[in-house]
Amino acid sequence: MESPEQVFNKIVKDYSERLYWHVRRMVGSHQDADDLLQDIFLKIWTALPSFRGEAQLYTWVWRIATNETLNWLRKEKVRAMLRFASADELAAQKVEADPYFNGTDAEREVAKAIARLPEKQRQVFIMRWWDELSYEEISAITGTSVGALKASYHIAQEKVKLNLSDSQVSK
Amino acid sequence: MTKRNPISVPEGYFQNLEQRLQQIPAQTAAPSRVHRFAPYLAYAASLAVLAVIGNFILGKTAVQEDTGWDYVSYLAQSLDPDGLVELKEAEELSEDDIRNYLLASNISVEQINMTLYEEDY
Numbered sequence: 001m002e003s004p005e006q007v008f009n010k011i012v013k014d015y016s017e018r019l020y021w022h023v024r025r026m027v028g029s030h031q032d033a034d035d036l037l038q039d040i041f042l043k044i045w046t047a048l049p050s051f052r053g054e055a056q057l058y059t060w061v062w063r064i065a066t067n068e069t070l071n072w073l074r075k076e077k078v079r080a081m082l083r084f085a086s087a088d089e090l091a092a093q094k095v096e097a098d099p100y101f102n103g104t105d106a107e108r109e110v111a112k113a114i115a116r117l118p119e120k121q122r123q124v125f126i127m128r129w130w131d132e133l134s135y136e137e138i139s140a141i142t143g144t145s146v147g148a149l150k151a152s153y154h155i156a157q158e159k160v161k162l163n164l165s166d167s168q169v170s171k
Numbered sequence: 172m173t174k175r176n177p178i179s180v181p182e183g184y185f186q187n188l189e190q191r192l193q194q195i196p197a198q199t200a201a202p203s204r205v206h207r208f209a210p211y212l213a214y215a216a217s218l219a220v221l222a223v224i225g226n227f228i229l230g231k232t233a234v235q236e237d238t239g240w241d242y243v244s245y246l247a248q249s250l251d252p253d254g255l256v257e258l259k260e261a262e263e264l265s266e267d268d269i270r271n272y273l274l275a276s277n278i279s280v281e282q283i284n285m286t287l288y289e290e291d292y
Contacts (some may be wrong), residue, residue, distance in 0.1 A: 005196045012192045017185050019175075030180060033187070039193045045199065103177020113176065129174070 004048050011044060011061055018131070025067050025126045027076075028094035028115050028141045040068045055140070062141045066123060074118045091115040113163035117156055124149055125156035 002010075020170055024033035033114065051060055073087075080087040092112040095101065100107060117125060123142070127133045128149075135146045135153075142149070 008196055009193050012189055016189055016192055020180075020185070020188065024178060030178075035189070038192070038195075042195055044201065045195050098178065100179045100181070101177060102179055103175070107177040164278065 004045075007123050008048060010044050011057070012041065015065075016041070019061075022065065022126060022131050023069055025111075025130055026119075027072065028091050028111075028120060029098055030100050032072075032094070036069065036072050038074070040065045045066055047107050047137045059071070059137075059140045062137075066127075066141055070119055070123065077119075088116045109164055110160070117159055118165050121152055121156040121159065124152045125160070 004034050005166070007018070008134065016037070020033060020037055023036050023040070027036060040140050044061060047064065055063070076090070077087040080090050088095045092115045095108065095115050103111070114122060114125060124138065124144075127141075128135070133141075133151050138144070138149050139146050145154075
């Protein structure tokens, strides 16, 4: 039987890179993603004894990561609000200032348009579009019905297009 | 919309990340079932603190007849977001107190917005 450390190390090996990309796209900067990933894996380690195998390990790990990310974004939103700033704009500014962004101007605009989505829509959009998870997988992770996820993805897609056309108009 | 990953990471980042993450078990106490009860213990401790404060106030303000005024409930309500505006106005809470309280709470952002800036609505 594997020790908790062995199970944890296997989770790190199997999931750290994929979760990094998910978190990075959600929070918009490398530094924030790195910090948040530490918190997520600390949470996974402390919650490991409560994992009973009722859910798949894959679903359980992703659920912790997505919940922690939403919680982090919520705190960012409160911090921004208490400074009378817009969290959506701050997220877009992070994309703009990201030194590890090496795409074209058009790709930067798409990333900023995604960063301006409300966090839950952003989460569904990123999980489907970038992480290429199926609706069934997203449903198991988030506890949201497949129908609601499809609707959320569709609305997010329309908002991204709208955000993109708005940014073109304002130029 | 076309899809190509336009973001990158510092060189050797993922190898370094894996090593750093694998140090977490050694840096923290071994996970135990106690962790699962930690939130409940914190909740129980908060209630105990409220009870002690309430008891203290009741002792200080004891009156001859029972007014039906429940100070413990009053304090609990004061810690509720709906009481934040009054506490803020009475300067019993600093901006930092409120910020920390809100960050640690599970209150929705919309509710916080309406509570703190209700005059704007």
